[in-house]
Amino acid sequence: MDNILVIAQIFDGQVKKSTNSAVTFASRVGSFIGGSYSIMALGDDLSGQTPHLSRLGAQRVILAEAPGLDQALAERWVPIIEQVVRKGSYKVVVSPSSSTGKDVLPRLAQHLEAGMASDVMDVSYEGDKLNYVRPMYAGNLNSTVQIPTEVEVVTVRQTEFDPFEAVAQESPVEMIEVPPPPEVLERIEFNDFEKSISERPDLPDAQVVVSGGRGLKSGENFKIIEELAELFGGAVGATRAAVDAGFIHNDFQVGQTGKIVAPELYIAVGLSGALQHVAGMKSSKVIVAINKDEEAPIFQVADYGIVADLFKAVPELIEEVKKLM
């Protein structure tokens, strides 16, 4: 019996890696409560994504295809997911904690009158109840919560669950009938999606992230951050202060109100380490900080620190890394 439903994240024709992390969560929950998970995907035409989805160990892959579903608008998706959840016997509905997940799942929870835990970082099972660990107060505290409703709605942090590895056996694929759009859709119009085009990996998927802060002083100076990131095949990140100052687009913001990352290596350059920034990168495996102020809070979370002027230290670091290549 499938009692866990994973809502897949598809962007630009690709199943996002975060879907595989949500599947890892679902398989762990399945091992606790018994039963199995299914994966649901919504889009205009999902034929390109079905091979990926069908190799994620699900009991079944449920596809909802209709024009306009590529744009993951909560108002369009929720009535369709709700129908599937109500017809099934789902105990847990999960999606990655991406902007889509953050938009769709709270509305779904409200429709189902279900409790919800967002940004879940860990899950355990005790006395017949699932315990979800999630951050509070900008990550200063981790709380363990239980959801008392029949259906439990959850978004999970990609950085905390390793992506599920594809399996050889294919899951059966089921196409569902999409109900007619609700009247509310007449009030909603999709205008445009501004995509940032970059050769570099997405921030949450990158193995190396080099982030710059206000200490960079200008957008032009961010070039040294880009150069360093490039050497590692990594992604560029930024603080909110750097974004607000117009040095870089807010797509690159790391932190409580930006992207959550946990790369193998995080290099923090000219940023102080405010708790709202640290909330988005503290799970990184190795943290290197470059700051001219030895009292900067970033050194409290850093594994390696360089107290220096970044405009001297970063070019030197670039040269040293080049020598090793």
Ligand SMILES: Cc1cc2nc3c(=O)[nH]c(=O)nc-3n(C[C@H](O)[C@H](O)[C@H](O)COP(=O)(O)OP(=O)(O)OC[C@H]3O[C@@H](n4cnc5c(N)ncnc54)[C@H](O)[C@@H]3O)c2cc1C
């Ligand atoms: C509700 C809320 C949400 C927020 N969300 C986020 C978020 O998601 N992400 C985020 O980043 N922030 C967030 N913030 C803002 C956060 O509180 C900080 O203001 C911000 O992170 C500071 O950015 P910064 O470290 O670049 O700037 P600063 O704090 O000004 O630090 C600049 C650092 O650069 C160093 N420096 C300067 N020149 C040099 C140089 N030449 N060489 C070396 N070092 C140098 C300085 O010593 C200093 O430590 C949020 C704030 C609020 C209230």
